Amino acid sequence: MTESTATTRTSRPPLLRAMVPALAAAIALASWWWAPSGDAALMTDRALLGLIEDSDLYAVDVDPAPTVWEHYTIAQGDSLANLWTNQWQLPEAALYTLLNDPRSADILRQVSPGQHLEWRADGEGRLLALRLWTDPSKGWEWNLRSGQLHRTALTYERNLHQVAVRGEIRTSLSAALAEMPSLGGRAQAIAAEMGELLPLASKARKGDRFSLLVDLEYIDDAEGAYAARLAGFDYEGEQISVRAARFDDDRFYTPEGKSLLPGFRRTPFNSEYRISSPFNLHRHHPITGRVTPHLGTDFAMPVGTRVLAPAKGVVRTVSYHPLAGRFVVIDHGQGYQTRYLHLQKAQVRPGQEVKPGDVIALSGNTGRSTGSHLHYELRLNGRPLNPMTASLPSRERLQADELRRFQNQYAAYFDLHEQENATAVAGNGNRRDNAG
Template structure:
């Protein structure tokens, strides 16, 4: 008899029946699992082979996406770049040589130690060190004066708080740390006149006459808009300074504070006197300052990146200072000079793009970066509010904006918060008394 041939599925079913029951269950379970995996696993259909290629990113070309960063945080402007630096005259060089640029701030309502440090870009670590040396450093009152000096890296080299005419908190800073003491005036104050004749330069003869670098800086700054003691001083010019000094047992104890100053150059004469608010005014009680505006624009635009000299880079973790204020302005927005001054730079820079630098007397300098068009030229005199450029997106910039910087005595400060010069005269009710005191001072000088 011929054997019947089984088809494929029939043969498999017959073999399955001959298997033990436990083996049949295991085989059926495994089969269901394999079918389930086949159903749920995505299948890729390609008509050709795909070759994957890994392309490394150039970190220098990657910019973090952030609303607080309108220009690459890893691109810094070198403060010593000759293209950006402002030339110094003899007085500036002498003051820099003696490391005697003295900064000051008069406490107003709402000020705190931390807010003052923030306005002037001072190190918070230095502030904490002052607090550790004496916690009373943070107890400030309206009208008190802070005075300090910093080195090239922005670290404090001296710090004082003039509490009142008698008491001054003095913090001595060295590599070993900070020590504190309070100086209390124990003697009597007398007005002393020092005088001199210009032979080589005002600075040299003023030092010979007994004025300190700090006093010279104060007088040069006070007169910067009326008479430039560095550039306009001439041989045989005469000057007289009335200084209030402390004497103990008949001996001079302090260098004192300049109260009045008289300068004669040929037929020209100017007399200035310190008012009770600590500022100098002319013979008529008029301000010696030139006013500044807060914003370099016709209206307020969103600040895309604020002033922050201690900003940390989000990737490297290193300090990446932002020494200005960035405004998110459309390309072509009018840029205004924030004060009267002279254009000392108006050119192109590979990082700053088209930029303008204006010198405002001796104390202040402003910078305007990433411009689309420059409307002024080097050497041109400009007025506060004058249109000097159009904002843009030139240089190393991640989007249209205006980068604006304000420098005081060569150091960047927070233009949005730091007190700005105001050209207000002495109040009418105080003017007659001021003029009377000035006349008495003038007679003592000439006497």
């Protein structure tokens, strides 16, 4: 992250001075290359380059979260290039690396609707692996390690099936799920998904009842499930009662089509502030040539500016880091997380629930920062996204056509529960018709 060899340090000041005019002409671009160090010579150069007002010039993962495999089913009209850069926000460089291999280019050119893609990136947005299933049991896997591409043919016997499990909380959901063999050893992953959807850490109570619909994938004759994904859930508890299922867009909706994650503002403040340093996963250090990603968007703003929650969520972390300064991390559910660095003061506590527009902090200039600004990060499943261009959950509910499709998809699941509820109510002499 920082240069530490004596050679680099002694050779740097003349180089920096030579570059000052060029940098001054391109402040927005220049703000990223400063490698932080307490070194006295570097401080002199920092003063020289006082024009550069922003500079969290390092990739600091203040609160690392594991990244997960992302899934996508190719739809009619999809273009890989468009999905890659716009929808998934993966670095173009990785796509070029793939397409530079003629055989890989050939395979990827023939991607067709209905085929399934899976990919995984690291906490700095770099692609680690990609899988393409050309049919349910055959496909290709590409692994990228330090820029090197490895291609493997996949020939698994894949079995996909859906299971429904139900139970009651005694200590925690994960403990309850751990006792269920039908989950193929994937109880922890399912409990984690549920934890993203509902604030179970604080609101689950003994005696709460749940029923889950889970998609499981087995390959070859392996004992445990290869992958598991929550498709739907019905949670009835003392503090929370929610029923929802996963739709095409990978987000969860209630049977009436109401989104569990509505309304996500583009920026976490009122008014407008200049972007002093944009999100950039592959910016290069002009001297070392190393990639030093900028994982968020920097907004130049006066110290003390009110920072607002862009969506509802639960505060995960409030802490201090020598580089990031005072920082706040908020979980918004369904894998979405936002982070706020270089704050003057946090106005929230870990575990606190926030609504859109709630004041969460005052912006500042703390940590390794040379000018007052807010560094704002948006992450999905641990992976940094460009907060200014990412597709944000914004719709409150499914529209007519979508709602019909969604309700058809889960008719059996939703109906089953309607019937059970009706039966339960009937026991109280209060029967109502099962409308479905």
